[in-house]
Amino acid sequence: MTAVASSDAAASSQADVTAEIETIAAAYADGAAGIETQPRLDYPPYRSSLLRHPTKAPQQADPEGVELWAPVFGERDLDGSEADLTAQHDGEPIGERIVVEGRVVDGDGRPVRHQLVEVWQANAAGRYIHQRDQHPAPLDPHFTGMGRCLTDADGVYRFTTIKPGPYPWRNHRNAWRPAHIHFSLFGTEFTQRMVTQMYFPGDPLFALDPIYQSVVDPAARARLVATYDHELTQPEWCTGYRWDIVLTGAHRTLMEADAHADAGVAR
Numbered sequence: 001m002t003a004v005a006s007s008d009a010a011a012s013s014q015a016d017v018t019a020e021i022e023t024i025a026a027a028y029a030d031g032a033a034g035i036e037t038q039p040r041l042d043y044p045p046y047r048s049s050l051l052r053h054p055t056k057a058p059q060q061a062d063p064e065g066v067e068l069w070a071p072v073f074g075e076r077d078l079d080g081s082e083a084d085l086t087a088q089h090d091g092e093p094i095g096e097r098i099v100v101e102g103r104v105v106d107g108d109g110r111p112v113r114h115q116l117v118e119v120w121q122a123n124a125a126g127r128y129i130h131q132r133d134q135h136p137a138p139l140d141p142h143f144t145g146m147g148r149c150l151t152d153a154d155g156v157y158r159f160t161t162i163k164p165g166p167y168p169w170r171n172h173r174n175a176w177r178p179a180h181i182h183f184s185l186f187g188t189e190f191t192q193r194m195v196t197q198m199y200f201p202g203d204p205l206f207a208l209d210p211i212y213q214s215v216v217d218p219a220a221r222a223r224l225v226a227t228y229d230h231e232l233t234q235p236e237w238c239t240g241y242r243w244d245i246v247l248t249g250a251h252r253t254l255m256e257a258d259a260h261a262d263a264g265v266a267r
């Protein structure tokens with residue numbers, strides 16, 4: 001029995017994967033296929049997604065009317081302290097304390113107000129509290145790595161946390177993820193829900209990571225990287241990062257249905 005579960009994945013080296021990433025990037029740069037702002041689902045360097053990514057076009061259906069405007073979570077569902085991932089235990093977690101703040105807007109530029117933002121992340125050593133994460137880095141008894149908050153009246157979210165470390169994964173031999181924070185956002189309607197990742201500026205692992213590189217457009221990829229913001233940095237306390245998020249246009253499906261006077265027809 002080998003140390004790595006997937007022999008196919010283990011057979012690839014970082015050099016193999018990097019070469020594939022570069023070939024795809026060059027083809028995209030040469031191509032006239034237009035700008036791709038979303039991750040490619042079929043992205044061979046991302047070995048561990050080869051058999052589990054969708055292979056058929058999504059079936060689009062108009063959501064129920066209530067899903068277009070009903071908030072999923074509200075003030076009574078959250079405790080304000082859930083936005084501080086450094087204050088969920090009796091002691092302080094180890095690592096660089098940071099604040100991450102940003103504004104959530106919809107595709108029309110309007111603030112997404114009072115809606116749920118959830119985050120999860122590895123600790124400073126790059127370890128998740130998860131049964132499947134068994135790599136030999138320490139868990140931190142003072143850090144769970146999950147938080148949530150509601151955006152304010154201006155669409156602003158804010159978390160206090162610890163800068164996560166990079167961690168190994170078994171996509172290929174010696175594969176490491178750049179440091180990142182996972183985000184889930186519920187917009188003003190269920191159809192706006194988005195799950196994504198935020199990265200930190202200047203990470204040396206960017207060029208090597210097939211998840212980050214599966215967004216093949218360089219400008220779209222750069223939008224996943226937070227900006228260091230000295231205005232958010234607090235003296236003697238923490239450094240600050242800013243990361244703004246754009247969700248899809250509000251009520252887009254409904255507007256199309258209205259425009260075509262055929263509400264209820266799947267498209």
Ligand SMILES: [Fe+2]
Pocket residue numbers: 122177180182
């Ligand atoms: Fe992760």
